[in-house]
Every structure is written in structure tokens, then in C-alpha cells.
Amino acid sequence: MDAFYSHYPFLDGAKSLVGSLEGAYTQDEIMDKAQERLKMAVVEGEVRLMGAQLARMLELDLLSYAASRMVVAASKNKALCARVASAEAKRALHYLQHEDEGRLLFIAHEIGLGLQKGENGNFSLAFFDYLRFKPKEEGFKLSAKPIAGGVVAISRADADRFVQEAARMKMDVLLPVQDVKFTPEILAIAKEMAGLLPKTLMQVGNIAQGDFPPCICRIIEDMRNGEHIGHQARWALGVYLVRSGMKMEDILAIYASSPQYNEGTTKYQLEYLRQKEYSMPSCATMDAYGIAQQDCPCLVGGERRGTPITNSRRRTSISYEKSKTEKTDGAAAEKE
Amino acid sequence: MAREQDYLSKCFSQYYAKWQPPISSVESREFGFGNWQTKIAFRHLSFPNASALCARLLRDAPPYVSYSAAYYEFPDARPMPSKNWKGADLIFDLDAPMHSCGKFTCQQCFDAIKNETIKLIEDFLVPDFGLSKKEMIVNFSGSRGYHVHVRSESVRGLRREERKEIIEYINASSVSVKALLHDDSAFISHEGRRVKVPKFYGPLSTDGGWRGKVARRFVQLLKEKRLQELGIGRKKAQELYERQAEAERTLCTRVKRMDGSACADWTKLGLEKGYGKMFEALVENTKVAISTDTDSNVTFDTSKLLRLPDSIHGGSGFAARLANDAGHTLFGAATPALEKFEPHVHAPVFSDEALKVKIVEPVPSLPLRDGGMSQAHAKEEILEVPQYLGIYLMCKGAALLA
Numbered sequence: 001m002d003a004f005y006s007h008y009p010f011l012d013g014a015k016s017l018v019g020s021l022e023g024a025y026t027q028d029e030i031m032d033k034a035q036e037r038l039k040m041a042v043v044e045g046e047v048r049l050m051g052a053q054l055a056r057m058l059e060l061d062l063l064s065y066a067a068s069r070m071v072v073a074a075s076k077n078k079a080l081c082a083r084v085a086s087a088e089a090k091r092a093l094h095y096l097q098h099e100d101e102g103r104l105l106f107i108a109h110e111i112g113l114g115l116q117k118g119e120n121g122n123f124s125l126a127f128f129d130y131l132r133f134k135p136k137e138e139g140f141k142l143s144a145k146p147i148a149g150g151v152v153a154i155s156r157a158d159a160d161r162f163v164q165e166a167a168r169m170k171m172d173v174l175l176p177v178q179d180v181k182f183t184p185e186i187l188a189i190a191k192e193m194a195g196l197l198p199k200t201l202m203q204v205g206n207i208a209q210g211d212f213p214p215c216i217c218r219i220i221e222d223m224r225n226g227e228h229i230g231h232q233a234r235w236a237l238g239v240y241l242v243r244s245g246m247k248m249e250d251i252l253a254i255y256a257s258s259p260q261y262n263e264g265t266t267k268y269q270l271e272y273l274r275q276k277e278y279s280m281p282s283c284a285t286m287d288a289y290g291i292a293q294q295d296c297p298c299l300v301g302g303e304r305r306g307t308p309i310t311n312s313r314r315r316t317s318i319s320y321e322k323s324k325t326e327k328t329d330g331a332a333a334e335k336e
Numbered sequence: 337m338a339r340e341q342d343y344l345s346k347c348f349s350q351y352y353a354k355w356q357p358p359i360s361s362v363e364s365r366e367f368g369f370g371n372w373q374t375k376i377a378f379r380h381l382s383f384p385n386a387s388a389l390c391a392r393l394l395r396d397a398p399p400y401v402s403y404s405a406a407y408y409e410f411p412d413a414r415p416m417p418s419k420n421w422k423g424a425d426l427i428f429d430l431d432a433p434m435h436s437c438g439k440f441t442c443q444q445c446f447d448a449i450k451n452e453t454i455k456l457i458e459d460f461l462v463p464d465f466g467l468s469k470k471e472m473i474v475n476f477s478g479s480r481g482y483h484v485h486v487r488s489e490s491v492r493g494l495r496r497e498e499r500k501e502i503i504e505y506i507n508a509s510s511v512s513v514k515a516l517l518h519d520d521s522a523f524i525s526h527e528g529r530r531v532k533v534p535k536f537y538g539p540l541s542t543d544g545g546w547r548g549k550v551a552r553r554f555v556q557l558l559k560e561k562r563l564q565e566l567g568i569g570r571k572k573a574q575e576l577y578e579r580q581a582e583a584e585r586t587l588c589t590r591v592k593r594m595d596g597s598a599c600a601d602w603t604k605l606g607l608e609k610g611y612g613k614m615f616e617a618l619v620e621n622t623k624v625a626i627s628t629d630t631d632s633n634v635t636f637d638t639s640k641l642l643r644l645p646d647s648i649h650g651g652s653g654f655a656a657r658l659a660n661d662a663g664h665t666l667f668g669a670a671t672p673a674l675e676k677f678e679p680h681v682h683a684p685v686f687s688d689e690a691l692k693v694k695i696v697e698p699v700p701s702l703p704l705r706d707g708g709m710s711q712a713h714a715k716e717e718i719l720e721v722p723q724y725l726g727i728y729l730m731c732k733g734a735a736l737l738a
């Protein structure tokens with residue numbers, strides 16, 4: 001077997017190859033490899049490259065990718081899927097950088113990226129492909145790029161990044177698996193892998209649930225117990241969860257514990273909060289609403305400082321802080 | 337106002353009696369109707385086809401009709417997520433900024449916003465994004481601006497962030513002068529003194545994207561003798577006008593900076609200093625002033641509704657008429673090209689028959705459909721005006737039926 005599809009196992013051509021290898025290896029061999037591969041992706045955020053290029057290893061490598069996709073699908077865990085997709089795409093980049101132009105273009109087209117050869121060893125992308133597959137880094141901002149006639153000229157290095165990004169997006173899709181029966185082994189690995197996700201990625205986006213400040217915990221608890229949540233508490237909780245950078249489905253999972261939960265309405269309200277970009281009310285405002293708690297770290301010398309977000313115990317480099325400095329005045333909070 | 341509202345509704349209904357909506361996929365759009373109090377009083381409406389929509393407009397004659405740029409599987413479902421978004425046209429909403437003319441939008445405001453719209457299309461959508469004019473419709477908003485709707489397949493799937501980035505490119509909010517102009521000035525020793533030698537490298541007029549855009553804008557302003565718009569003094573500007581060809585050549589001649597990148601040597605224009613300020617003015621002059629305001633943005637918030645083209649705007653009685661020359665007609669009258677579109681001439685759709693009205697607040701002299709100007713009215717009076725003008729004044733709340 002040629003190393004090509006082992007390097008780019010997300011290509012459609014790899015699928016038929018996997019089919020042809022059926023029965024050549026034991027399920028244990030494949031699952032061991034898959035587990036190893038997933039662990040690297042989940043824990044280190046990167047899948048290591050292979051050293052040797054023996055046919056047997058290449059084949060097992062390809063099969064382990066296919067098996068790892070099964071595990072991810074079985075987990076139904078979006079965070080796991082995203083983490084694995086990003087790690088696999090990073091691995092692909094290492095190989096992409098050494099491909100000749102023809103192969104790079106082939107791979108790009110296989111995954112729906114309309115990459116074209118440009119002038120002087122450069123490349124070009126159709127404008128809307130550029131937008132769709134644009135990596136997040138500042139340097140890819142449209143305004144810094146030579147756009148003309150619906151085409152954006154890019155360097156070879158940028159072209160590699162775009163292929164990486166298109167591959168990541170292709171893999172970052174949870175396959176619908178309602179009707180699929182997974183073996184207990186696959187389900188067990190799926191569970192284990194989800195458990196290995198770095199704390200900040202697990203069930204919540206950026207702030208882990210255990211790190212919620214007491215006022216927020218109290219609101220969630222009341223909600224779970226089916227108690228009536230006041231209008232302001234409901235709103236504050238929504239703003240907190242949205243601004244803390246959690247994914248919508250994780251937030252919904254919290255609301256789902258309420259006996260009165262209605263997914264459509266909750267989603268709608270949360271989307272509304274997100275779009276309006278409300279600021280988190282300050283802890284002083286929370287106090288005025290009567291929803292601050294006595295055992296909160298925001299209490300300093302009889303005064304409440306900061307916001308429930310700044311007073312969350314664990315904070316990672318959270319996007320809300322980069323994108324917008326948190327306002328702590330109560331005025332913004334009353335915009336409701 | 338009840339009598340006036342009844343009258344206006346009757347007129348609007350007559351208008352819709354022989355009307356066709358100039359939009360595609362009516363069945364996949366959400367519609368919203370306004371009443372005399374709010375512009376969107378009812379939304380989540382849907383119609384199986386254009387004739388069902390027309391029948392409803394004929395019956396209800398709402399003062400405002402809006403539709404979604406988005407296509408939905410279930411346009412009347414609520415809340416929003418259950419509509420199942422299928423994609424959306426790419427919309428640009430250009431509105432004349434506040435001006436002393438207030439609610440009686442003046443010619444100057446109309447001209448300025450029309451030029452901004454032309455700039456959006458001619459300087460950005462077509463040359464940069466590669467869109468063809470066949471893929472877009474442009475309509476007068478009925479009030480103080482224009483809407484551009486790009487309807488091609490290529491834009492439908494764009495997500496919020498991507499739409500936002502397009503706006504940030506067009507309104508230059510993501511453009512930094514630092515990335516356009518490089519100050520490579522250096523000090524050298526000259527007869528025992530340290531002397532500053534200015535060196536400013538900037539974009540070539542042949543560059544793509546924003547770089548070439550500002551360089552070409554400079555050349556255009558130079559040719560049109562408008563350099564004072566960039567804060568360049570009269571004397572210096574005159575000097576540049578006299579050696580225009582040379583300046584033009586400078587901006588398309590490649591020189592290499594220390595880092596090997598190809599630039600034009602802007603120092604040769606001899607502006608002494610103030611290149612930074614001049615470039616800031618140049619970016620301002622090149623961009624299209626389109627807002628990124630999150631609350632009202634129809635470009636990236638595709639759940640927002642916008643005026644249905646060719647429908648009546650109840651705040652003016654004007655039709656939100658299509659304003660591009662794609663062979664479209666309204667009741668047999670050809671749509672003028674955007675360049676020729678004059679709201680006061682093309683947007684009034686009611687008759688010239690005399691209508692007796694009572695002026696109830698000061699009204700300035702207004703451009704008439706036939707090219708003339710109306711009388712200004714400082715105090716209450718009863719007079720006869722053409723029906724279309726009477727309707728305009730009533731919609732503005734400045735007149736009553738007499």
C-alpha cells in the first residue's frame with residue numbers, strides 16, 4: 001500500500017481501501033491502534049507521525065483512523081469530535097508541506113477546497129472559498145490580502161494551512177448514528193476518551209461547571225429542583241453561560257435539568273442573549289437583585305467586587321475576555 | 337389620522353392590485369407586516385407563492401412589508417431555530433446619515449447615499465469579490481437609503497462571521513494604515529549633522545485588495561483634482577496636478593523594500609511629511625460607510641427582515657423601487673439604472689390628480705416628479721397638490737385630508 005491514504009485518511013479514496021483490507025487484521029490489533037491514536041489526539045492535541053513506512057504499519061494506521069472515527073461517532077460528543085479533528089488535521093499538515101503542487105491540488109479538490117495554481121509558485125482561492133475555510137489567525141484577515149476579481153492570491157504556506165483547515169472542517173462533523181449498534185468495546189473507549197478531554201473542554205466550553213460561582217450554582221440548583229426562578233436570575237444565568245464561552249448544547253444540557261424545560265424556547269432566548277452581547281451584571285447588581293450568595297469570593301471587605309465571570313474559580317484564556325473587555329457596571333446590565 | 341389612514345390604505349391596496357413581487361422563492365421566505373405604529377408588527381408570516389402574497393397585500397394593504405433575506409424550510413415556524421435556515425442572500429443596507437433635512441430627505445442626502453451604493457458595487461462587490469451585477473438587485477429603501485441584495489448561490493451558505501468579515505472589509509474597520517504604509521525614514525550624517533531622510537513605501541496601484549484600492553483612489557483623486565479631500569494643501573496639490581503623469585507612473589513602478597516586498601516609492605510625491613495622516617484620509621475616502629452596528633445589521637443577522645422591493649413604504653408613500661437596469665419594469669415603466677435613479681422622481685407611484693390637503697406643519701420646498709420644485713409652507717393652509725405629493729406629506733404626518 002502506498003503511504004498516501006495513510007497520510008490523508010480523511011479522503012474519500014481511503015474508504016474503499018479500508019474496505020479492501022477487511023479481515024487482514026484482527027479487531028484487537030485495530031482497536032489497540034485506534035485507542036492509542038485517539039489518546040494522542042485527545043491528550044496531546046496532536047497525532048504523532050509514523051516512523052517506519054512498512055506496508056503492514058501503513059495499513060494498520062489507516063484502519064486505526066477508520067476505527068477512531070467509529071469511536072468518535074459513538075461518543076456523540078462534539079468536544080471530542082472537534083479535538084480529534086483538529087489533531088488529525090495538524091498531523092496532515094506535516095505531510096502536506098512536503099507534497100508537490102499536483103498532489104496538494106488533488107487533496108484540496110477532494111475535500112471541496114477550490115485551490116488553484118497561481119503565478120510564481122503561488123496559489124489562489126475563489127473569494128468565497130477563502131471566506132469559508134479561512135483559518136482563525138489574524139494574518140488571514142481579508143483586508144490584508146490581495147483580493148482581485150473574486151480571487152485571493154495566497155502563498156504555498158497559506159495554501160497548506162487552508163487544506164489543513166478544510167480537512168479539519170471535514171472531520172469535525174459528528175455522523176448521525178441513531179440506528180448504529182456499537183460494540184461494548186467501542187462504547188467503552190468512547191467513554192474513556194471523553195473522560196480524557198482536558199478539563200476545560202469537558203462538558204463545558206471554557207469554564208468548568210465545578211468552577212461556577214455560588215450565585216450561579218444556586219440558580220442552577222433551584223432550577224433543577226423545579227423551583228420558580230425569578231426573571232432577573234434567569235436572565236443573569238443566561239448571560240453568564242453565554243458569556244463564559246460555553247457551547248450552546250452544553251448550556252442547553254444545564255437547562256434541560258429543569259422540569260419546565262423547553263428546548264426551542266430556551267435556545268431562542270439564549271441566541272437572543274448572545275446576539276445582543278449583553279454584559280455580565282456586576283456582583284453588586286446581582287446583590288441588588290437578591291441573588292448573590294454569602295459564601296462568594298466576590299465579597300471583599302463587605303463589598304462585592306467584579307462579576308460572576310471574573311469570580312469563577314478557574315479561568316482559562318477565554319475568548320470573551322479577548323473579544324470584549326467585561327464591563328462591570330450595573331448600567332449595562334439593565335439594558336434588558 | 338384615522339381618515340388619512342383609511343385613505344392611504346385604499347391607495348396602497350389599489351397599488352397592490354396589479355403588482356408582482358420582484359423576489360424569488362416566495363415560499364421559502366419569512367414575511368413581516370407593519371401597521372401605522374410599528375414597522376414590523378407581525379412576523380413569521382409565510383406564503384405558498386407570489387399570488388398568495390399579492391392577494392394578502394391587496395386585502396390588508398399594510399403600510400410596511402418586509403421579507404427575510406434568509407430561505408427557510410418552515411418560514412412560519414417559531415421560535416427562529418425551528419424554521420430550519422437553508423441559507424440567505426447577502427444584503428447591504430446603506431442609509432444616509434442624520435442631516436438637518438430631518439424627515440424630508442434632501443437631494444444632497446439622496447445623492448450622497450446613491451454614490452455610496454455605487455461605490456459599494458463598483459469598487460468592492462464587482463472588482464474584489466468577483467460578483468456580477470446580474471447576481472444582484474438594488475432597491476431604494478423607500479426612506480433614506482438603498483438595499484443591495486446579492487442572490488447568487490455562492491453567498492447563500494455564508495455564516496454570520498463570514499458576513500461580518502465582508503462588512504469589515506468594505507467599511508475598512510479591519511484595515512490598518514500600518515499595513516499599507518511603511519515608514520523607512522532614516523537618519524544619515526551630512527556635513528557633520530544628523531539629517532533625517534524620509535522614505536515612505538506604500539502600495540502599488542497594480543496591487544490587489546485594499547493596497548491597490550487606496551493607490552488607485554489616490555490616482556483618481558489626482559486626476560479629478562480633488563487632492564484637498566486628503567488634507568493636501570492647495571500649493572502642493574497644484575504641483576501634483578502639473579506632474580500628474582509622473583505621479584501616476586510612480587505609483588505603478590515597483591521598487592523593493594529592504595524585506596524584499598514590492599512597493600511604490602510614495603516619497604517621490606514629495607509630500608514632505610504627513611504621509612500617515614494622508615493615508616488615514618485616503619482609507620476614509622476609499623471605504624464605504626456601512627455600519628457594523630450589531631443591533632440592526634441585516635448583513636450578518638440573517639434573521640432580520642428588510643423592506644420588500646417595490647412595496648410601499650408607509651413613512652413616505654414611496655415605492656421601495658428597484659433601481660437597477662436588469663430589464664425590470666414596474667407597471668410598464670422601465671426601471672432606471674442606479675446612476676439615474678432619483679427617489680423624488682422614480683419612487684412616487686401615485687397619480688398627478690389634484691388632492692386637497694391641509695398642511696399642518698412647516699414643509700420645505702420639495703423636488704417634484706416633473707423636475708420642478710414645490711412651494712415651501714411655513715404655516716397651516718389648505719391647498720391642492722398632486723396626489724403623490726399629498727400622500728407623501730400625509731405619510732410624513734405633515735398634512736391631513738382637507
Ligand SMILES: [Zn+2]
Nearest residue numbers: 435437442445
Ligand atoms: Zn439632507
